Amino acid sequence: MSPRKATAAQAGSPKPTQEKKASRARKSSGPQAAAVDAPAAPRRARGAQAPGADGTNPFRALMRRSRAPEPATLVIFGATGDLARRKLLPAVFGLWQDGLLGSAFNIVGIGRQEMNDEQFKDFVLAALKESKETDTPQPGSLEKFRELLYYEFGDFGGDEVYSLIDKELRRAQADHGGRKNALFYLSTPPSLFEPISNGLGRLGLADESEGWRRLVIEKPFGHDLKSARELNDAIHRVWDESQVYRIDHYLGKETVQNLMAIRFGNAIFEPLWNRGFVDHVQITAAEDLGLEGRAGYYEEAGVVRDMLQNHLMQLFALTAMEPPAAFDANAIRDEKVKVLRAVKEIPSGRVNEVAVRGQYGPGTLYGEDVPGYREEPKVREGSATPTYVALKLEVDNWRWQGVPFFLRTGKRLPKKVTEIAVVFKRPPLGIFPGGLERNVLAFRIQPDEGVSLKFSSKTPGQEMVLREVVMDFRYDAFGAQLESPYSRLLLDAMVGDATLFPREDEVDLAWQIVSGILDTWDTPAGRRPRKGPDFPNYVAGTWGPDEADELMGPDRRWRRL
Numbered sequence: 001m002s003p004r005k006a007t008a009a010q011a012g013s014p015k016p017t018q019e020k021k022a023s024r025a026r027k028s029s030g031p032q033a034a035a036v037d038a039p040a041a042p043r044r045a046r047g048a049q050a051p052g053a054d055g056t057n058p059f060r061a062l063m064r065r066s067r068a069p070e071p072a073t074l075v076i077f078g079a080t081g082d083l084a085r086r087k088l089l090p091a092v093f094g095l096w097q098d099g100l101l102g103s104a105f106n107i108v109g110i111g112r113q114e115m116n117d118e119q120f121k122d123f124v125l126a127a128l129k130e131s132k133e134t135d136t137p138q139p140g141s142l143e144k145f146r147e148l149l150y151y152e153f154g155d156f157g158g159d160e161v162y163s164l165i166d167k168e169l170r171r172a173q174a175d176h177g178g179r180k181n182a183l184f185y186l187s188t189p190p191s192l193f194e195p196i197s198n199g200l201g202r203l204g205l206a207d208e209s210e211g212w213r214r215l216v217i218e219k220p221f222g223h224d225l226k227s228a229r230e231l232n233d234a235i236h237r238v239w240d241e242s243q244v245y246r247i248d249h250y251l252g253k254e255t256v257q258n259l260m261a262i263r264f265g266n267a268i269f270e271p272l273w274n275r276g277f278v279d280h281v282q283i284t285a286a287e288d289l290g291l292e293g294r295a296g297y298y299e300e301a302g303v304v305r306d307m308l309q310n311h312l313m314q315l316f317a318l319t320a321m322e323p324p325a326a327f328d329a330n331a332i333r334d335e336k337v338k339v340l341r342a343v344k345e346i347p348s349g350r351v352n353e354v355a356v357r358g359q360y361g362p363g364t365l366y367g368e369d370v371p372g373y374r375e376e377p378k379v380r381e382g383s384a385t386p387t388y389v390a391l392k393l394e395v396d397n398w399r400w401q402g403v404p405f406f407l408r409t410g411k412r413l414p415k416k417v418t419e420i421a422v423v424f425k426r427p428p429l430g431i432f433p434g435g436l437e438r439n440v441l442a443f444r445i446q447p448d449e450g451v452s453l454k455f456s457s458k459t460p461g462q463e464m465v466l467r468e469v470v471m472d473f474r475y476d477a478f479g480a481q482l483e484s485p486y487s488r489l490l491l492d493a494m495v496g497d498a499t500l501f502p503r504e505d506e507v508d509l510a511w512q513i514v515s516g517i518l519d520t521w522d523t524p525a526g527r528r529p530r531k532g533p534d535f536p537n538y539v540a541g542t543w544g545p546d547e548a549d550e551l552m553g554p555d556r557r558w559r560r561l
């Protein structure tokens, strides 16, 4: 290893950033609700920055006061991987540049590739320059950030790499002059989660006597219910649940948190949020992207494991749960668990009734020809892996009895859009022409983040003719750019706030809900879907198979997004 050039404390943390990449600045167009009493956040032109009175992002300034982590080392396993390069390292850089990580902070990358510190520093700086998610660096700040970076490599199944990590933590302790706090982030293939956890345990690195120790685990947490339980048991042989942070990056999205803010921070929505008023709920996570070279992973996972079991199930739980008594980790997670438990079981015999699967064939997106799933690099010939799923969930509790929740997600759909739409019942009596439409409260998770309410209004003129109109709140009314989910979640883990991380029982229940589907659809031979449609059954660039429309029944239809 090369000699350390400067300690983390010497490197220091620069002033909060004033400039962000224009590509991350929010658009400012169309009707908007103003952000009332937001802390000194002036409206700004498209692409402009959002400085507060002191020239900083006012929301981050608030965070700096309330959420300062103790000195700590971030240890990233898999630091050379795709996620680390594109998302994690830019998120850490952004937090550090904005002064949110304090001055006594450093990063140890762990990998299997032989590299010295200098090579790793070069690697990270190149990754930051390449990633679209990196905040615009202030003059000199990349060079300072470089000084916080160290690297170790080795076999994750042996002991040596963990003793090197221990040495790094001792060095950081000497530099920081304090406790040996460490956040271990597992950004590796899931097969390594258990060996790494065991290795850290063997060398005593989960022990909190000299400082806090936390473990962040990427998704997927298990391949099915059985393996998820086995992984959980293995993790708990080393770590207490309070030390474990299972990442679901959807929970780090501002707009997902806003769902809770709107539900539980206002008096007008909660009285309507039940079977008396709601007809059904639609949760959509549409992706325009295809496989993006991830066949090795996706062929084994498919859409149910990749998106439904985790991200969509979390969106469902937040929409359907009871109001928590407080906004804290246990209160929120208890309520999510309660509603997940109330979901009507989907045994294999019911799967075809409530779930639809699909796989895209060749098609056209944004005017360009795109290949079908089976034509993507490294996909097995005749693969039966589903890339689309639509599911009807029923909830057996007093609030939601008889109100279906329709969830859908897929790759190579016409556009990227994630939305939760609460669709209300029709008025009981139609006294106006055109006045029997359903009101819809829609949470736009991404893009064009915001909330809209669709209702009927009189059209101008002599007649009482009604037409649907939309009242729209756009998140950019606050005048601050949205935090990357990884920034938010990393900082939460650093300050020990597990509110936005799924607890072990949530993950278990989510696997239970999809188990019948996986048992029915998994095709070990990897050929034709078992007892199912011939794949491909939707054209890339369309909204999925027709059967997904039939799932809704005669009087409901998917929203056109």
Ligand SMILES: NC(=O)C1=CN([C@@H]2O[C@H](COP(=O)(O)OP(=O)(O)OC[C@H]3O[C@@H](n4cnc5c(N)ncnc54)[C@H](OP(=O)(O)O)[C@@H]3O)[C@@H](O)[C@H]2O)C=CC1
Residues within 6 Å of the ligand: 077, 078, 079, 080, 081, 082, 083, 084, 111, 112, 113, 156, 186, 187, 188, 189, 190, 192, 218, 219, 220
């Ligand atoms: N990429 C993404 O957008 C997302 C990823 N995730 C999750 O994040 C995790 C990482 O994904 P991603 O970065 O895409 O994966 P990559 O395959 O790109 O990177 C994985 C990292 O682990 C290292 N690694 C792989 N095999 C071994 C091994 N046998 N021993 C030691 N190190 C090894 C790789 O080293 P090397 O560089 O030498 O190959 C690399 O540093 C996964 O759990 C994934 O499911 C979750 C959401 C999105």
Ligand SMILES: O=C1O[C@H](COP(=O)(O)O)[C@@H](O)[C@H](O)[C@H]1O
Residues within 6 Å of the ligand: 287, 289, 306, 307, 418
């Ligand atoms: O976890 C995953 O999420 C992405 C979609 O995330 P988003 O934040 O861009 O909506 C998905 O493309 C990927 O397949 C999956 O692994």
